[in-house]
Amino acid sequence: MANTVGSGKYTYELLERFGTLPSGWTFGPVSAVATDSKDRVYVFQRKDPPVLIFDRMGNYIDAWGHHAITDPHGFYIKNDLVYLTDRDDHVVLKYTLDGKPLKLIGERGKPSDTGCEKDGGRVLRAAGPFNKPTEMVPAPNGDLYVTDGYRNARVHRFSADGTLISSCGEPGKKHPGEFHLPHSLWIDEQGTIYVCDRENSRIQLFSLEGRYLAQWGDLDRPADIYIDANETVYVSDLKPSVVIMDKKGNKIARWDSPNGHGLWADSFGDIYLADVPGHAVHKYIHRPA
Numbered sequence: 001m002a003n004t005v006g007s008g009k010y011t012y013e014l015l016e017r018f019g020t021l022p023s024g025w026t027f028g029p030v031s032a033v034a035t036d037s038k039d040r041v042y043v044f045q046r047k048d049p050p051v052l053i054f055d056r057m058g059n060y061i062d063a064w065g066h067h068a069i070t071d072p073h074g075f076y077i078k079n080d081l082v083y084l085t086d087r088d089d090h091v092v093l094k095y096t097l098d099g100k101p102l103k104l105i106g107e108r109g110k111p112s113d114t115g116c117e118k119d120g121g122r123v124l125r126a127a128g129p130f131n132k133p134t135e136m137v138p139a140p141n142g143d144l145y146v147t148d149g150y151r152n153a154r155v156h157r158f159s160a161d162g163t164l165i166s167s168c169g170e171p172g173k174k175h176p177g178e179f180h181l182p183h184s185l186w187i188d189e190q191g192t193i194y195v196c197d198r199e200n201s202r203i204q205l206f207s208l209e210g211r212y213l214a215q216w217g218d219l220d221r222p223a224d225i226y227i228d229a230n231e232t233v234y235v236s237d238l239k240p241s242v243v244i245m246d247k248k249g250n251k252i253a254r255w256d257s258p259n260g261h262g263l264w265a266d267s268f269g270d271i272y273l274a275d276v277p278g279h280a281v282h283k284y285i286h287r288p289a
Helices: none
Strands: 004-007 009-014 030-035 041-045 051-054 060-064 072-078 081-086 092-095 100-103 132-137 144-148 154-160 166-167 182-187 193-197 200-204 212-218 222-227 233-237 241-245 253-257 261-263 272-277 280-286
Touching: 004 253, 030 253, 030 280, 041 072, 041 272, 072 132, 081 132, 092 132, 144 182, 144 193, 154 182, 193 222, 200 222, 222 261, 241 261
Parallel strands: 030 072, 030 261, 132 182
Antiparallel strands: 004 009, 009 280, 030 041, 030 272, 041 051, 051 060, 072 081, 081 092, 092 100, 132 144, 144 154, 154 166, 182 193, 193 200, 200 212, 222 233, 233 241, 241 253, 261 272, 272 280
C-alpha cells in the first residue's frame, strides 16, 4: 500500500493535503487542528477565515472567525468547546464550536516583560501572562492551563472564570521545571500535565499544582501532544516525525512525516497534522494490520 507507515495495530496510510475548500479558496499556514464529538475537523489557519470546518472525509462545512484572530497558534477542543491562542496579540480565548466568543484572558497587544526580543530567544526573566502564548487546555476540574510561550517560559493556571491562580516555570535548558519555548500541553483525566518543552527536546510532566513528576526525552523539538481515550500518546516533533508512545513514555511507533506543528487524533484513531510551511493538513488513516 502506498504511503503506509507504522506497523501492527499502529499502521496508517498517509493522505496528503486533506480537505476540499470552496472554489477559489486556498489554505494559509495551518497552525493547529482538532476534532469535535462528531469527528468534524477544525483547521486553524493563519489566514481569514482562521477556522475552517470539514467532515472527516474532507468535505467543507463552514468557517468562522473573520478578523477576530491576529496570529492563530494553539487550538484545542474539549466537551465541544474551543480553547485557542492568539499568539502575537498575547491573549487566549474560549469559543463555541460555531464561533461565538465566550471568554478572553489577557490584554490584546500588551506582552508581559520577559526581556526576550525574538521568538524562541533567550528569556531573561519569567513573567506573568502573556508573552506570545501557545496553547490553552482545561483540566478535569475546569481550571485552565496555558503554555507561554515564544517569549516567556511559563505555564499559567487560571480558574474557570479567568482569574490567575499561579504560574510555574523558569527559563533554562536542563533542570526540571525549566522551559525553552513551552509550545503545547495536554492534561489527562488523572490530572497529569504534559508540557512540550520544544527547544529543550523533551516533554515534562507535572501535577495540577505544578509539581514536577518526570520527563520524556529522545524527541526532536516536540511541537504538540494528544492522548486518546485508550491512553495512547501521539506527538509531533520537528524532525519532522510522528511518535506514538504509552503513558510511561515508551516508544511504540515512529516515522518521518510532513511538517507537524499541530497534531490531533479522532475517535477512529486517524491522525491529523497541521503543516505551517506546507499550508496543509495531512491525515494518517488508521489501517491496523
